[in-house]
Amino acid sequence: SIKASYSEMTQYIHLLTNAGIGLPTDLWVPSTTKIQPQTSRQFAIGIAKTYSQYDISLEGYYKEMSNLIEYKDGASYLDASEDWQEKVAIAGNGQSYGLELFLEKKTGFFTGWLGYTLSKSTRQFDELNFGKKFAYKYDRRHDISLALTREWEKKRSVSLVWVFGTGNAITLPRATFEVFNANSGIFYGDRNSSRLGSYHRLDLSYSWWKEKKWGQSKWTVGVYNAYNHLNPFFVSLELNADRTKYQLVQYSLFPIIPSVSYSIKF
Secondary structure (H helix, E strand, C coil): CEEEEEEEEEECEEEECCCCCCCCCCEEEECCCCCCCEEEEEEEEEEEEEECCEEEEEEEEEEEEEEEEEECCCCCCCCCCCCHHHHEEEEEEEEEEEEEEEEEECCCCCEEEEEEEEEEEEEECCCCHHHCCEECCCCCCEEEEEEEEEEECCCEEEEEEEEEECCCEECCEEEEEECCCCCEEEEECCCCCEECCCEEEEEEEEEEEEECCCCEEEEEEEEECCCCCCCEEEEEEEECCCCCCEEEEEEECCCCEEEEEEEEEC
């Protein structure tokens, strides 16, 4: 099969993201008399085919966006004395395009699916980054998802899920400088010109269940982030132990986490 689509959309809320280091502070803000609703136009085309027990599809898309907003350079959401509308650059444009591959196996010794997306997402504002295009915070060049399940006699199953994604774009400091009789300063590079480390993890689970007259009882034991990869949540600029220079320190969430669950269905 071959399929194609075209859509135009208007959205009356905006996702406002910080581009610098520090704790992520994504906010949803409304359209106002000053900030117009964002609009988008998207075209997609794809092909799909079934081979025996496999379904495979490939789809490409291209999306243009307008009336976007971003924090101005140096603006902070922590300063409540200033209207948030004064902290943002408005009427930006954006592009997002890529290819998505999906392969699914529905029968056989194991079942599951594999998805891969190759994409790019950029923003452009006249008053930011000297008017040059820059990567959107959530521009993710590579995104992979793999899910596999093996079931025995409809009483036991083992599952595996692995995900991988290119790290978020971020604006990192390039140098520090000192001003005579004043505090030191920090020089930043182009907006979102650096990346956090890639995100990836492996989740495993084993389930067994019994059929009852009234329904089904099921036990599941699992482990989240099985190889304990410390994925980056955010980075912070901090002085080293002897306070002679700055260094970037990564903070992570959710190390390896075991779990047990019991459920009934009736």
